[in-house]
Amino acid sequence: MFQPVKGTRDYLPDEMRRRNWVLDRIRRVFECYGFEPLGTPALESWEMLKIKSGEDIIDQIYYFKDKSERELGLRFEWTASLCRVVASHRELPMPFKRYAIGPVWRYEHPSEKRLREFWQADADIVGVGEAIADAEVLAVAVDGLKQIGLKDFKIRVNDRRILEALLNIADMPLGRSLEIFRAVDKIQKIGVEGVREELKRLGSSEASINRLLELIKRGGRPDEVLVDLERLVAGSPVGLIGLNFLKEIYKYSKLFGIDEYIQLDLSLARGLDYYTGPVFEIYAGGFEDYGSIAGGGRYDDLIKLFGGDQTPATGVSLGIERILLLMEEMGMLRNLEFGSRVYVAPSSPKMKPKAIEVAQLLRKEGFETDMDLMNRSLTKQLEHADRKGFSWVVIVGEREMAEGRVTIRCMRTGEQRSVKLVELPDHLKPHSSSSLNFNSAIV
RNA sequence: GCCGCUGUGGUGUAACGGUAGCAUACAGGCCUGUGGAGCCUUCGGCCCGGGUUCGACUCCCGGCAGCGGCCCCA
Structure with missing residues (x-):
């Protein structure tokens, strides 16, 4: 090695x-x-x-x-x-x-x-x-x-x-x-x-x-x-x-x-x-x-x-x-908070094309966005998103998608709600910005 | 450059001159649309080279690397 x-x-x-x-x-x-x-x-x-x-x-x-x-x-x-x-x-x-x-x-x-x-x-x-x-x-x-x-x-x-x-x-x-x-x-x-x-x-x-x-x-x-x-x-x-x-x-x-x-x-x-x-x-x-x-x-x-x-x-x-x-x-690095990142999770491999579409849409809006590339089960995807520290998971499911909606889940609180796809960026915005935050910074 | 200690799966560790075990992480499953717990399965290792020996991960020598100290220096 x-x-x-x-x-x-x-x-x-x-x-x-x-x-x-x-x-x-x-x-x-x-x-x-x-x-x-x-x-x-x-x-x-x-x-x-x-x-x-x-x-x-x-x-x-x-x-x-x-x-x-x-x-x-x-x-x-x-x-x-x-x-x-x-x-x-x-x-x-x-x-x-x-x-x-x-x-x-x-x-x-x-x-x-x-x-x-x-x-x-x-x-x-x-x-x-x-x-x-x-x-x-x-x-x-x-x-x-x-x-x-x-x-x-x-x-x-x-x-x-x-x-x-x-x-x-x-x-x-x-x-x-x-x-x-x-x-x-x-x-x-x-x-x-x-x-x-x-x-x-x-x-x-x-x-x-x-x-x-x-x-x-x-x-x-x-x-x-x-x-x-x-x-x-x-x-x-x-x-x-x-x-x-x-x-x-x-x-x-x-x-x-x-x-x-x-x-x-x-x-x-x-x-x-x-x-x-x-x-x-x-x-x-x-x-x-x-x-x-x-x-x-x-x-x-x-x-x-x-x-x-x-x-x-x-x-x-x-x-x-x-x-x-x-x-x-000085323990200053632990307080660092980075802009929230979004993980797009298709509910099943069948929804992959739609998930790519959603991910691209978010990327175009400037969100740091990742998505499943391995056809994982939703369980595994959430596990992965958790471990990697994503703040949001956007679940692209068949049922919601039929109505032009997706589910967003806040990984910190576990809360989730259904939102219209066209309004998705607005729902993620308050918690996501391209600039970085520092809790104890003077700035 | 010198001295000392150390080197076992990715990480952390155990044992032993005679088939290397555990934990954790990773991957998958229990769980066919919902993470952080639990259980199960799979994958995966003796730093490198030489020597001693029937046999070396183990002992010896050398190298490499890490840590500590000295020297030196931002």
Whole structure:
């Protein structure tokens, strides 16, 4: 018997329905904010995927040669593909706001929280260098999460240019910023001592390390930290640029209505090498230990690295599996209610042609409709409809049909009544809609 | 990548160096025009490869997969 390959999994209908529900809502929010869909291949050239990914990620790229010895890889995130498109389509009007939702692949140790094939929902703004873009990208992410029923958030933000300044203040070795960033970023996972070890390995002195660890402890609500921080990086032009940018983001976040979630965290750096300024991660409020459910940052140099003009860009990525797992844990997926579906049951095989007619009529009206394909007895059909969770069964019987009527049965209550065929859609409508409902959703 | 535990019908489990049993699900029947209960019937399995043995699902080795931990990392 074949199983899904390591780190991948199947999604049976019940689960897939929930997944789709979440994906649909996020897509709708993306489009609501004016992001446009962009399709790019799962397969990209290895050469391209490697650019500015960072050592650790490169090891995780699915790599292979095709039959013509081309070196290829599977996308491990969406940003590179976006940059490739932007670099090679100079005609795109700016700003270019695009979203992409789909699977990405990383060769790493699978666990419940980490598969080798997983979905990311990305929203990026290309062509805007100002903080309004970063704030909007955060807003769309928060709104997407709200629309699937999450309520409270913590957005950790930082700017790598501030970190850069702190590195200088702490007298850390020059030219190893990226490695140091990666080490510092792990503080949540490996703890202060772990980071200390890492930094030692990178050739920093004990004193520098202590100083840096002390510096990055600062964090919290922007209103409280920003002033303090201003004094700290006063002597560093780069640091000031970063700081001012964060201020701008914070300013705009108020206008977008997400400022209450924002927290400065000077230890945040993120693992990818291409970030040039602000970086951010979103956590579900009260579930910070669970890990981030979205993350992103600004990558102003990446498009140029891909052969395009110097073009600023920023974006955010939602981790779909993480989000679903979290929702599962919070018990939110059980409350999902889907539009009611209709099952058409001929009372006997003889009525099959009439049943098809009824089913087609309902489908034309937009009802999710299924019918018996196996000449089952009415008993079996009801059993089946019950198990599959249909809300309505339309019984197409000889006796009623002779008068142009059918019987509708509500599967939840067991009530049923006879209705005219021409009025059938009206009788099913109150309980059926193409839109989805969510009991505890804010919306 | 490393260490540990695990691998029996679709799912969950039992036993055993000598013909693999149960539950549940699926399909059908009791029920020839009415679901959720009950009873009955059918279908269906030892992860893969090698070794030890008269004989391996069982013991040994390797692989693969899952789970947990470490490492690594969104």
